[in-house]
Amino acid sequence: MNKDPKETLTTSAGAPVDDDQHSMTAGLPGPALLQDIHLIDKLAHFDRERIPERVVHAKGAGAHGYFEVTNDVTRYTRAAFLSKVGKKTPLLVRFSTVGGEKGSADSERDPRGFAIKFYTEEGNYDMVGNNTPVFFIRDPLKFPDFIHTQKRNPQTNLKDPDMFWDFLSLTPESVHQVTILFSGRGTPKSYRHMNGYSSHTFMWYNARGEHRWIKWHFKTAQGIQNLAREEAVRLAGEDPDVATRDLFQAIEADNYPAWNVFVQIMTPDQVEKYRFDSFDVTKVWPHADAPLIPVGRMVLDRNPENYFAEVEQAAFSPGNFVPGIGPSPDKMLQGRLFSYHDTHRHRLGGNYQLLPVNAPKSAAHNYQRDGFMRLDNNGGRGPNYYPNSFGGPQPDPGFAQPPIDVQGIMARHAYRPARPEDDFVQPRALYEKVMTDSDRDHLIHNIVEHLKNAQRRIRLRQAAVFYKVHPDYGCRVAEGVGLAEAEVKKLAGLGQAELAEATA
Ligand code: NDP
Numbered sequence: 001m002n003k004d005p006k007e008t009l010t011t012s013a014g015a016p017v018d019d020d021q022h023s024m025t026a027g028l029p030g031p032a033l034l035q036d037i038h039l040i041d042k043l044a045h046f047d048r049e050r051i052p053e054r055v056v057h058a059k060g061a062g063a064h065g066y067f068e069v070t071n072d073v074t075r076y077t078r079a080a081f082l083s084k085v086g087k088k089t090p091l092l093v094r095f096s097t098v099g100g101e102k103g104s105a106d107s108e109r110d111p112r113g114f115a116i117k118f119y120t121e122e123g124n125y126d127m128v129g130n131n132t133p134v135f136f137i138r139d140p141l142k143f144p145d146f147i148h149t150q151k152r153n154p155q156t157n158l159k160d161p162d163m164f165w166d167f168l169s170l171t172p173e174s175v176h177q178v179t180i181l182f183s184g185r186g187t188p189k190s191y192r193h194m195n196g197y198s199s200h201t202f203m204w205y206n207a208r209g210e211h212r213w214i215k216w217h218f219k220t221a222q223g224i225q226n227l228a229r230e231e232a233v234r235l236a237g238e239d240p241d242v243a244t245r246d247l248f249q250a251i252e253a254d255n256y257p258a259w260n261v262f263v264q265i266m267t268p269d270q271v272e273k274y275r276f277d278s279f280d281v282t283k284v285w286p287h288a289d290a291p292l293i294p295v296g297r298m299v300l301d302r303n304p305e306n307y308f309a310e311v312e313q314a315a316f317s318p319g320n321f322v323p324g325i326g327p328s329p330d331k332m333l334q335g336r337l338f339s340y341h342d343t344h345r346h347r348l349g350g351n352y353q354l355l356p357v358n359a360p361k362s363a364a365h366n367y368q369r370d371g372f373m374r375l376d377n378n379g380g381r382g383p384n385y386y387p388n389s390f391g392g393p394q395p396d397p398g399f400a401q402p403p404i405d406v407q408g409i410m411a412r413h414a415y416r417p418a419r420p421e422d423d424f425v426q427p428r429a430l431y432e433k434v435m436t437d438s439d440r441d442h443l444i445h446n447i448v449e450h451l452k453n454a455q456r457r458i459r460l461r462q463a464a465v466f467y468k469v470h471p472d473y474g475c476r477v478a479e480g481v482g483l484a485e486a487e488v489k490k491l492a493g494l495g496q497a498e499l500a501e502a503t504a
Contacts, residue, residue, distance in 0.1 A: 060096030079324030114196030140335020184226035448480030
């Protein structure tokens with residue numbers, strides 16, 4: 001905290017205050033008086049200090065910085081902030097855990113949020129990603145249920161291993177993300193030592209209106225560093241704010257964290273013919289199919305002056321696009337396009353985009369008016385309707401997204417994998433080819449220490465899902481949680497519906 005020059009204390013209405021230590025009373029011990037407006041003002045404001053915490057990603061830390069373009073990508077996107085090598089754009093980043101409450105420990109096993117707000121000259125572009133390249137589920141209809149299982153039991157108000165593993169084992173598409181979550185990357189050493197991924201696929205389109213599909217990758221220049229389980233557990237007790245402190249202190253010491261930024265790109269034709277569903281957020285695009293193309297570098301070089309104003313009130317949304325970038329048909333993304341704006345309206349109010357941290361640095365011109373906490377001049381005396389002949393802002397068809405051909409039968413379509421075992425192919429590659437012996441040892445240990453607390457039938461079902469990924473994976477987990485290998489192997493031979501029935 002800075003030592004500011006001495007100023008006279010005032011009420012919230014700006015009137016000087018003579019005494020801030022003694023309430024006005026009738027007599028010496030006396031009852032307090034209603035006419036002590038300063039007391040009432042102070043207490044009443046205090047009573048209203050809390051806003052709803054985020055339903056997910058409640059615990060977070062943030063910092064300001066910039067993005068610098070290092071490679072020409074103008075043949076892929078018309079985005080102005082990516083238009084020139086060397087161009088810098090200011091940004092805000094908020095890192096977070098997902099499931100825990102606002103006071104929960106930074107070192108908990110959880111994905112980490114990796115949200116960026118680029119303040120571009122064409123409005124704010126938000127890249128709201130995670131430190132994992134995939135997600136647990138591929139349909140937003142499952143999201144509230146999934147999050148409930150990561151939170152607290154409705155009766156005990158305790159975290160519940162039965163809820164946690166029951167849902168995941170009944171939702172085998174989750175096993176790719178579960179494998180990453182229970183690897184070392186589920187407990188990063190700090191926010192500086194992890195990658196960020198858009199996970200979703202997005203559209204990029206260039207000035208000629210040609211579109212491609214892309215995924216963002218932010219690779220930490222500090223190198224990946226993770227905590228072993230025991231260390232993460234110890235820190236949760238001894239230093240629950242360890243990652244928040246690490247980020248603040250590094251920047252304060254001018255040790256600015258940086259990320260090298262890449263995209264993977266596929267043409268519409270490649271996506272059409274791809275062996276996986278390219279828009280399925282439970283899958284990556286293997287690098288051999290879509291190599292990383294360098295775009296730029298992100299540096300964080302400024303701490304917030306005030307946490308609440310600049311981090312708690314920051315409102316990120318994957319629905320904040322700029323010309324040159326748009327959504328893909330990924331169903332999970334489509335759900336998020338709604339939910340983020342919606343949750344901010346609930347959390348911060350309908351005019352949340354006017355808060356200084358959320359307001360675009362480029363001016364916003366529109367016909368939205370009024371509402372609680374209208375912080376600007378509310379459009380002044382300009383027209384408040386469109387069309388008008390009083391010189392109000394006009395849409396510009398030059399900014400239209402390229403048309404995309406979409407057709408099909410309207411229904412609640414179940415996911416149709418190209419091959420029945422599609423959900424297990426990529427976690428298998430991770431387990432078998434990417435992980436080292438030591439990575440696999442940590443993975444099994446981390447899973448066993450959590451899964452062992454679930455009921456036997458749920459342990460059986462989840463071990464069978466791991467077995468489907470790789471027999472060695474399933475057998476090692478089974479052994480660790482006291483299950484017979486033969487029983488797990490038999491269950492792993494069942495389809496998902498039969499497996500659910502056999503372990504009901
Ligand atoms: P590659 O060998 O080209 O890439 C492997 C990737 O795995 C690297 O990006 C590496 O990240 C990351 N990685 C290394 N160790 C771990 C770990 N313990 N947990 C999670 N990720 C790790 O192979 P492919 O592209 O063919 O992908 C193989 C598998 O790797 C995928 O099925 C997926 O599970 C995983 N993966 C793939 C990513 C992708 O975008 N293709 C991204 C991240 C993981 P780094 O280089 O930063 O260390």
